[in-house]
Every structure is written in C-alpha cells, then in structure tokens.
Amino acid sequence: MKYKFEIICLLLIVGLFALTQIVGNQFYFFIGFVILQYMVMAIAWNVLGGYGGYVNFGSAGFLATGAYTAVALINFLDVGLVEQMIAGGIIAGLLGLATGYLTLRLRGVYFAIATLALAIILETIVAHWDYVGGAAGTSILPKRKPELLGELIVDRKEGIFGNYKEFLFFLMGTVAIICVWISRYIENSKLGRGLNAIKDSEEAAECMGVPTMRLKLIATAISGGMMGVAGAPLASYLTFIDPLSAFNLEYAINAIAMPMIGGTVSWAGPVIGALLLGTAQQVSSLWIQSELNLLIVGVVLVVFVIIAPEGIIGWFRKSRKGSAR
Amino acid sequence: MAVFIDLLLNALVIGILLGGFYAALAIGLSITFGLLDVVNIAHPxxxxxxxxxxxxxxxxxxxxxxxAGVIATPFFFILGWLIYQVYYNVFEKSGAESLRGLAFFFGLLFIIEVGLVIQFGVDHRLVEAPYIGESWNIIIGEEIDVAIPFRLLVAFVVASIATLAIRAYLTKTFFGRAVRAVAQDMMALRLMGVDPIRVKRIAFAMGVATAGVGGALMIIVLPIEPSLGRLYLGNVFAIVVLGGLGSISGTLLAAVIIGVAESIVATFFGPSWAPAVSFGILLAVLAFRPEGLFGKTAGAH
Structure with missing residues (x-):
C-alpha cells in the first residue's frame, strides 16, 4: 500500500488524542510533553547532523528563539498557541538560514563553533531585553478559554481538552509525528541523498553536480524551524520563562545524544534515542538529582560514540545481517 | 573629557593585561586545533x-x-595523552573525526562540567594569595590615574612567560619543528623517519597540559564556577581563529585585540555585555575572514 506510513501517522495522532481523553493522571502529560519535545529536537538535529554531517551545538539557541518569539507575540498580540508555534518555527528557521549562510561555506567545524557562539550571543541579548522579561524572566499566564477555528479548545467542562497540559501534550505529539514524517520524507528524497553525499565527501558531491550550498541551507532552515516549533510552547508549559530555562544545556546535549544513541543514518534513530533516553531521564529524575542525570547522559553519549558508531539501529542492522548469512 | 580619557586609558591597560591572560588560555587550543587539527572544544x-x-x-x-597549576601540569599531560590515544584509535584512524569526534569532545566537556557541579556546586570559588586584591595606581595627570590590579599583572606576566616559552619551544627545538611539520605534511614527516602519530600525541598532551597553569591563572583573575568553560569557549576559539590557525604570534596578538575589545565594551556598556563581544567577533571572523588576520587559510579544504 502506498500510503501505509501516512495512515500509521494519522492513527498515531488519533491515538494521542484518545489518550488525552482517557488518561486522567496529569503527570503523564507533564512528562510526556518533555519527551516529545526532546524527540522533535533530536529529529531536527538529525536532519542536518545525521544526514549532512554538520554538527549543531546551539540547539538550545534555536529552541529559545522559538520560545521567545512566542513570548514576544503573547505580549504584543495575545495570539494563540498554534500561531505562536508557526511564528516560532519561521523565525528560528530564518535564523538557521542566516547562520548557515554566514558559516556553511567553511569546514563543518566552524559551523559547529558558530552555532555555539550564536547560542551565547542570543542569551546575552535576551538577558538585556526587558520586553520579554530580561535576565529575571517573566511569567506567562495561559489564555483563558482559547479558541481555534471557532471551537473552544481548553475548558474544564465544554472544551475539547480538560486543561492546558493535555492540549500541550497533544500539540507537541502532533508536531513530533509531523516531524517524523518530514524527516522520513527528506531521507528518501533528493535532498536527503544530496546531504548524504555531502557527509561522505563534500568535494566529490560538488563535482558530481550536487548543489551543496543550497541543500545545506535548506537543511539548516528546516532543522532550525523544527527546533523553533518545539520551543514555542515552552513558556506556556512552564508558565514562566527566563534565559536559564530556555537556553538550558540539557537541550543542547540531548539533541545530540539522542540521535547518536539511536543512530543517525535513519529517521527512526532520533525517535528511538528520544524515547529511551527521554523516558529514562524523566523516570530517574524522580529519585536522583538532575545533575547526576545529565552526567549519565554525557557518559552514555561518549560511550556510544566510541563503541557503537551506528547507534542502536546499527546494532539491529548488524545482527540482522549476521543471521541472514 | 578627563573622565572619558581616564576610563579609556584604564580600559586599554586592563584590556592589554586581559589579553595576555587570554593568550595563556588560548595557547593550548592553538596547538591542538591550530596545529594538529583536533577540535578540542572541551579545552576551556x-x-x-x-x-x-x-x-x-x-x-x-x-x-x-x-x-598548584605547575603541580597539576603533569596530570593534564597524562590526561591529554590518554584522550588523544582514544581519539586517534577510534576516530582519526577511520576518518570519522568530523561528526563523531566533535560529539566525543562535546561529551567530554559535558562530563567534566557536570562532574564539577556535582563535586563543588554552582557557587563561585576563589583563591587566596598575597597579590590578590592589591592594585597599583599610576597617576598620570589631573583626574587621570591608571589602576593596575596585581592579580591581572601576575596573570599577564606568568601567561607571557609561558606563551613565549612554548613559542620558543615550537620554533627552536627539533621536536617543535616536527610538530609544525605534522601540521603541514604528515606524509613527508613519515618519509623522514618520524612517527607523526607519536608527535601528535605528545603535542596534544602538551596542549592539554597548559590547562594546569592556565586554569590557575583563571581563578587568580576571577572567581570561577563550573559553567565558565562554555563562556570562555568563545574567547579561545575567537582568538585562535582570529590569530590564524597555528600561528602562535598571531594568537598572542589576537588575544590582546579580544582583551581590549572586551574591556572597552565592559567599561562603556556594562560587563554583562562582555560575553557577546568575543562570540560576536568570532562570528564576524568566520563569516568574513575565516583565514584570520595572519594565518593560513581555514577555508574549505
């Protein structure tokens, strides 16, 4: 069947919706949102890093761009969450395009360093920008009785969702599934094959007529845009935002560690990595301190990079190959 | 007007002293990244x-x-030795250094930083020494006097000695010349009967070893906390790239440029803008003059 994958995606979205209606315990939506947000970050990172071989260390900067675009919009226009996410995606995508335009002519290393620099510059700027709360941060009250296309979305009695946590969880889940679809589409498209060629040898790709610069720019914009969409609901989720939570190092390390652990060559890698690592972190954070949690992520990343270069997916492929022989 | 000149003069003097200190932080990276092409982002x-x-x-x-920094130097030398051993065998040999090698160093950065947070917490720490807190006032004219804090002066002097010694070592000795030869043509070195991997391993260990004294200077100049490394990342990479990869003299000059720029911005716009200066310069250099001020090209190749 031609549209098998698309049908599965739609079914998953319906399933997510059903979960928000059935499950009563809000805690699951609270941690589910975080895992799904990490998943979007990991998928976004992999579009450029896994397929094209360009490492982005500034994932937190792109996420924060989305988050602060949303905050500025709430202050300025009081628009709804969906509009915030679209705007956050566009602005972060443009930021990715600009960064790529400035540094992608150079070796990959410089792009990596530039993204780190970008995150610090953005953090400094945001800390001085009082309109969005400055260094002290600002609290965001979710809109009461929000509507989308004439339907009341969040209300305890009449809304589609009983409360905001369920709505945010459903939104992020839908975004994650759309991102999975996009990254899978890219993987099998001309863009993905071009990026793969760039990863193997940029010079050879250029010689074969691959428009390397254009492909890299498209990938940076898509990757940045996805991160911006993931970041936009952050302020509504936390009901508070400050530079420390938006530019958190956790995002930067997880966005790299999750694809690396799952496997960077395929769309499924970041998804598996995010599910495993994200769930493990959320569960273990209940009884161990968050620093120790991060230390474990760092160690797992280094170990995987050294002993399992293809990630978990690579293991499976290898063992399948082995048994077929 | 006198106030302005006074401020400017102080900013310049502090900037130059700061530059010398930055050179000591960047010199190790200038060796590992500039000469050996190993992108040690965990250096800061x-x-x-x-x-x-x-x-x-x-x-x-x-x-x-x-x-204490001198005592710690052998420890860092061994650490660098071990890291390069892993890096070479796992990544460099198979040509996987660009993606996985970077992720490896990012992971190291992360492990060290979080480990320090767990061990020492996020409070600022400082050291005690007779030269910390004192300063030396030079009166130049009416309402114009330059204050030189001893802690910066000590850092500047020690940093200059260390940097110049490393520079002399790399240009005057046989091994130093071998290190620079590795950067230029590994094959030729091998034909001359020198094992380039051994040279790289020792040179990398030397680059990491500078973290002993460099770190000591860091805590003399300012109170420290674990996440400071990422803040200095902009400084050291801006200096190494601006100075031209692998050029030690370029690194020195670039360090002074960054130091003065930061000090002037901190004086006239407030110290909280200082981090954006070096990162801003780094972005601008990468975008418009990637070969640095005086170096070989850092461009695509």
Whole structure:
C-alpha cells in the first residue's frame, strides 16, 4: 500500500488524542510533553547532523528563539498557541538560514563553533531585553478559554481538552509525528541523498553536480524551524520563562545524544534515542538529582560514540545481517 | 573629557593585561586545533578543571595557586595523552573525526562540567594569595590615574612567560619543528623517519597540559564556577581563529585585540555585555575572514 506510513501517522495522532481523553493522571502529560519535545529536537538535529554531517551545538539557541518569539507575540498580540508555534518555527528557521549562510561555506567545524557562539550571543541579548522579561524572566499566564477555528479548545467542562497540559501534550505529539514524517520524507528524497553525499565527501558531491550550498541551507532552515516549533510552547508549559530555562544545556546535549544513541543514518534513530533516553531521564529524575542525570547522559553519549558508531539501529542492522548469512 | 580619557586609558591597560591572560588560555587550543587539527572544544572546560584543582590545593594545603597549576601540569599531560590515544584509535584512524569526534569532545566537556557541579556546586570559588586584591595606581595627570590590579599583572606576566616559552619551544627545538611539520605534511614527516602519530600525541598532551597553569591563572583573575568553560569557549576559539590557525604570534596578538575589545565594551556598556563581544567577533571572523588576520587559510579544504 502506498500510503501505509501516512495512515500509521494519522492513527498515531488519533491515538494521542484518545489518550488525552482517557488518561486522567496529569503527570503523564507533564512528562510526556518533555519527551516529545526532546524527540522533535533530536529529529531536527538529525536532519542536518545525521544526514549532512554538520554538527549543531546551539540547539538550545534555536529552541529559545522559538520560545521567545512566542513570548514576544503573547505580549504584543495575545495570539494563540498554534500561531505562536508557526511564528516560532519561521523565525528560528530564518535564523538557521542566516547562520548557515554566514558559516556553511567553511569546514563543518566552524559551523559547529558558530552555532555555539550564536547560542551565547542570543542569551546575552535576551538577558538585556526587558520586553520579554530580561535576565529575571517573566511569567506567562495561559489564555483563558482559547479558541481555534471557532471551537473552544481548553475548558474544564465544554472544551475539547480538560486543561492546558493535555492540549500541550497533544500539540507537541502532533508536531513530533509531523516531524517524523518530514524527516522520513527528506531521507528518501533528493535532498536527503544530496546531504548524504555531502557527509561522505563534500568535494566529490560538488563535482558530481550536487548543489551543496543550497541543500545545506535548506537543511539548516528546516532543522532550525523544527527546533523553533518545539520551543514555542515552552513558556506556556512552564508558565514562566527566563534565559536559564530556555537556553538550558540539557537541550543542547540531548539533541545530540539522542540521535547518536539511536543512530543517525535513519529517521527512526532520533525517535528511538528520544524515547529511551527521554523516558529514562524523566523516570530517574524522580529519585536522583538532575545533575547526576545529565552526567549519565554525557557518559552514555561518549560511550556510544566510541563503541557503537551506528547507534542502536546499527546494532539491529548488524545482527540482522549476521543471521541472514 | 578627563573622565572619558581616564576610563579609556584604564580600559586599554586592563584590556592589554586581559589579553595576555587570554593568550595563556588560548595557547593550548592553538596547538591542538591550530596545529594538529583536533577540535578540542572541551579545552576551556579543562581549564576550569585546572582552576578547581588550584582551588582545592590552595584551600586545603595553602599552596600558591600558580605553584598548584605547575603541580597539576603533569596530570593534564597524562590526561591529554590518554584522550588523544582514544581519539586517534577510534576516530582519526577511520576518518570519522568530523561528526563523531566533535560529539566525543562535546561529551567530554559535558562530563567534566557536570562532574564539577556535582563535586563543588554552582557557587563561585576563589583563591587566596598575597597579590590578590592589591592594585597599583599610576597617576598620570589631573583626574587621570591608571589602576593596575596585581592579580591581572601576575596573570599577564606568568601567561607571557609561558606563551613565549612554548613559542620558543615550537620554533627552536627539533621536536617543535616536527610538530609544525605534522601540521603541514604528515606524509613527508613519515618519509623522514618520524612517527607523526607519536608527535601528535605528545603535542596534544602538551596542549592539554597548559590547562594546569592556565586554569590557575583563571581563578587568580576571577572567581570561577563550573559553567565558565562554555563562556570562555568563545574567547579561545575567537582568538585562535582570529590569530590564524597555528600561528602562535598571531594568537598572542589576537588575544590582546579580544582583551581590549572586551574591556572597552565592559567599561562603556556594562560587563554583562562582555560575553557577546568575543562570540560576536568570532562570528564576524568566520563569516568574513575565516583565514584570520595572519594565518593560513581555514577555508574549505
């Protein structure tokens, strides 16, 4: 069947919706949102890093761009969450395009360093920008009785969702599934094959007529845009935002560690990595301190990079190959 | 007007002193990244580790921080040796250094930083030494006097000695010339009967070893906390790239440029803008003059 994958995606979205209606315990939506947000970050990172071989260390900067675009919009226009996410995606995508335009002519290393620099510059700027709360941060009250296309979305009695946590969880889940679809589409498209060629040898790709610069720019914009969409609901989720939570190092390390652990060559890698690592972190954070949690992520990343270069997916492929022989 | 000149003069003097100090932080990266092409993004975090070792030795045994830095140097040499051993065998040999090698160093950065947070917490730490807190006032004219803090002066002097010694070592000795030869043509070196991997391993270990004294200077200049490494990342990479990869003299000059720029911005716009200066310069250099001011090209090849 031609549209098998698309049908599965739609079914998953319906399933997510059903979960928000059935499950009563809000805690699951609270941690589910975080895992799904990490998943979007990991998928976004992999579009450029896994397929094209360009490492982005500034994932937190792109996420924060989305988050602060949303905050500025709430202050300025009081628009709804969906509009915030679209705007956050566009602005972060443009930021990715600009960064790529400035540094992608150079070796990959410089792009990596530039993204780190970008995150610090953005953090400094945001800390001085009082309109969005400055260094002290600002609290965001979710809109009461929000509507989308004439339907009341969040209300305890009449809304589609009983409360905001369920709505945010459903939104992020839908975004994650759309991102999975996009990254899978890219993987099998001309863009993905071009990026793969760039990863193997940029010079050879250029010689074969691959428009390397254009492909890299498209990938940076898509990757940045996805991160911006993931970041936009952050302020509504936390009901508070400050530079420390938006530019958190956790995002930067997880966005790299999750694809690396799952496997960077395929769309499924970041998804598996995010599910495993994200769930493990959320569960273990209940009884161990968050620093120790991060230390474990760092160690797992280094170990995987050294002993399992293809990630978990690579293991499976290898063992399948082995048994077929 | 006198106030302005006074401020400017002070900013310049502090900037130059700061530049010398930055050179000591960047010199290790200038060797590992500039000469050996190993992108050790964990270098600034290793410096912070060095600073914490100096703090530990100073607060428990009362050892002078600079002496503590010298004591820590062999430890960092061994650490660098081991890291390169892993890096070469796992990544460089198979040509996987660009993606996985970077992720490896990012992971190291992370492990060291979070490890320090767990061990020492996120409070600011400082050391005690007779030259910390004192300063030297030079009166130039009416309402114009330049204050030179001793801690910056000490850092500047020690940093200059260390940097010039490394520069002399790399240009005057046989091994130093071999290191620079590795950067230019590994094959030719091999034909001359020198094992380039061995040269690289020792040179990398040397680059990391600078974290001992460099870290000690760091805690002399400012109170430290674990996440400082990422803040200095902009400084050291801006300096190494601006100076031209692998050029030690270029690194020195670039360090002074960054130091003065930061000091002037901090004086006239407030110290909280200082981090954006070096990162801003770094972005601008990468975008418009990637070969740096005086170096070989860092461009695509």
């Amino acid at each position: 975090t290793m410096l912070v580790l060095g600073a914490f070792i100096a703090f530990l030795l100073n607060s428990t045994l009362g050892i002078d921080p600079i002496l």
